Amino acid sequence: MVIEYLGLSEINGPLVAIEGVSGASYDEIVQINIEGKEKKIGKVVEIYGDKAVIQVFEGTDNMSLKNTRARFTGHPLELSLSTDILGRTFNGIGQPIDGMGEIIPEKRADVNGQPLNPVTREYPRNYIRTGISAIDGLTTLIRGQKLPIFSGNGLPHDQLAAQIVRQASLGDNSDEEFAIVFAAMGVKYDVADFFRRTFEESGVSSHVAMFLNLANDPVVERLITPKVALTAAEYLAFERGMHILVILTDMTSFAEAMREVSSSKGEIPSRKGYPGYLYSELATIYERAGIVAGVNGSVTQIPILTMPNDDITHPIPDLTGYITEGQIVLDRSIHGQSIYPPINVLPSLSRLMKDGIGEGYTREDHQDVANQLFSCYAKVGEARNLASVIGEDELSALDKKYLEFGNAFEHEFVGQSPNENRTILDTLEIGWKLLRLLPREELDRINTKILDKYY
Numbered sequence: 089m090v091i092e093y094l095g096l097s098e099i100n101g102p103l104v105a106i107e108g109v110s111g112a113s114y115d116e117i118v119q120i121n122i123e124g125k126e127k128k129i130g131k132v133v134e135i136y137g138d139k140a141v142i143q144v145f146e147g148t149d150n151m152s153l154k155n156t157r158a159r160f161t162g163h164p165l166e167l168s169l170s171t172d173i174l175g176r177t178f179n180g181i182g183q184p185i186d187g188m189g190e191i192i193p194e195k196r197a198d199v200n201g202q203p204l205n206p207v208t209r210e211y212p213r214n215y216i217r218t219g220i221s222a223i224d225g226l227t228t229l230i231r232g233q234k235l236p237i238f239s240g241n242g243l244p245h246d247q248l249a250a251q252i253v254r255q256a257s258l259g260d261n262s263d264e265e266f267a268i269v270f271a272a273m274g275v276k277y278d279v280a281d282f283f284r285r286t287f288e289e290s291g292v293s294s295h296v297a298m299f300l301n302l303a304n305d306p307v308v309e310r311l312i313t314p315k316v317a318l319t320a321a322e323y324l325a326f327e328r329g330m331h332i333l334v335i336l337t338d339m340t341s342f343a344e345a346m347r348e349v350s351s352s353k354g355e356i357p358s359r360k361g362y363p364g365y366l367y368s369e370l371a372t373i374y375e376r377a378g379i380v381a382g383v384n385g386s387v388t389q390i391p392i393l394t395m396p397n398d399d400i401t402h403p404i405p406d407l408t409g410y411i412t413e414g415q416i417v418l419d420r421s422i423h424g425q426s427i428y429p430p431i432n433v434l435p436s437l438s439r440l441m442k443d444g445i446g447e448g449y450t451r452e453d454h455q456d457v458a459n460q461l462f463s464c465y466a467k468v469g470e471a472r473n474l475a476s477v478i479g480e481d482e483l484s485a486l487d488k489k490y491l492e493f494g495n496a497f498e499h500e501f502v503g504q505s506p507n508e509n510r511t512i513l514d515t516l517e518i519g520w521k522l523l524r525l526l527p528r529e530e531l532d533r534i535n536t537k538i539l540d541k542y543y
Contacts, residue, residue, distance in 0.1 A: 093158045097139070099148050101352035102308040104130070106158055109140040115164045115200060118142050121157040122150055129181070131165060134353070143349065145181055147306035164200060167316055168193035169323040174267055175294045177284065180301030180309035182316040197323060199315045201376055210379040215444040216333060216388060219255035219509035220248075222431040222502045225519060226458050227416055227438040228445050231258075231331060232379040234389040235438055236339075238405050239418040240398040246279055247506060248418075248429045249335050249392055250286040253296060255509045256333050264384070265330040268292070271299040271317035273310040274341030297324075310345035318376045318387070325385030332387050334377070339370070339393035343404045359403045367407045374411045400435070414438040427503040433465060450512045453542055457519045459533040461497070464526060468494030486527070493525045 098105040120128045134141035167182045168191040177186040212232035239245035258266050280300050287293040301313045314336050321332040350363035358364040377389040395405050419432035445454040471490040501518050
């Protein structure tokens with residue numbers, strides 16, 4: 089039996105309260121009807137006795153305490169799923185906005201997802217090629233990994249995300265199905281248009297499912313967008329056997345929406361005003377990446393977040409770093425030298441890289457080359473600091489070599505054109521070309537046999 093409740097007892101920002109409710113459950117979807125003209129949906133976020141607090145996705149505009157009817161549906165928010173979602177564009181709560189009609193569902197799934205049994209998880213092994221040397225060579229992305237990009241306001245993370253979508257593949261010799269789920273939260277219209285246009289022009293839009301929550305869309309919608317996108321990804325991966333790369337931009341908008349809703353609820357804030365459960369909310373999103381034993385597909389995540397004031401100790405990057413398996417850090421000073429993508433390789437790492445590269449995956453020398461490039465680039469920093477004190481002319485011949493190596497590394501290895509798609513062999517060859525600038529005895533992280541073969 090469906091009961092309809094007339095009138096509200098309270099409206100506070102995106103939240104409304106109804107009294108005298110019986111049998112409501114947490115996360116249940118509520119259909120709201122305003123004066124019989126406008127329909128909205130919300131979900132139950134709190135229950136106290138006979139009082140239910142509902143979070144309205146489309147915002148509480150035009151709502152008053154008296155003109156509203158609410159109907160409890162008895163089920164959580166569900167997404168219509170079929171393979172037809174590829175090539176389509178949806179809003180933040182999974183409704184089509186591309187004018188191509190509704191999805192005819194093969195199934196409907198709860199957007200909150202099912203927890204993955206840890207025993208059924210498989211360890212991520214194979215790599216995903218992005219065509220970007222600094223990622224493929226030094227912080228390799230592995231299938232089933234979650235690898236965030238830490239960026240800042242004004243840095244080209246949108247451009248980098250679009251490039252990864254255009255270029256990402258399972259490698260040259262793979263015949264497995266690969267697709268991308270792209271979710272944007274709180275982005276401006278021009279940014280959303282940039283993504284849409286880029287995907288269409290490059291011809292990849294047929295294997296991309298887009299979920300867009302624009303800056304002028306209700307804030308509350310942002311909290312649900314990543315969950316909707318991941319539900320689509322899990323369906324394509326675990327039921328259709330595809331390898332799915334999920335790009336979520338920008339997680340900072342998600343966290344700020346959470347802070348806004350939390351303050352509307354009157355909760356006691358934690359660090360920098362964010363709620364104490366920010367960690368567990370981020371974890372419920374990031375942990376939906378992985379590989380399930382006995383299933384062909386995988387879900388790989390690249391969440392993108394802008395660090396407020398470029399502060400890596402801010403709660404959002406800080407907690408993200410705890411949960412995810414590494415990070416790729418974009419740097420403002422490298423961006424200032426007109427190097428694209430401005431990836432600072434020293435604080436960047438991929439914790440699962442060691443198991444998805446080397447012989448049988450990329451090439452036998454990959455790990456050694458990566459270790460050596462990291463080691464040499466760290467020494468470049470020392471040589472630059474010394475040069476700033478005593479002047480470049482006073483440096484030893486070896487330190488001058490390191491300075492030369494540092495400039496070449498930033499411009500030739502890290503730097504590449506936004507349309508350049510490098511194979512893993514191209515990346516390793518550039519790495520060797522740069523290492524040949526240094527004397528052989530300085531290459532102390534590479535096995536002698538590999539040195540003999542490639543140096």
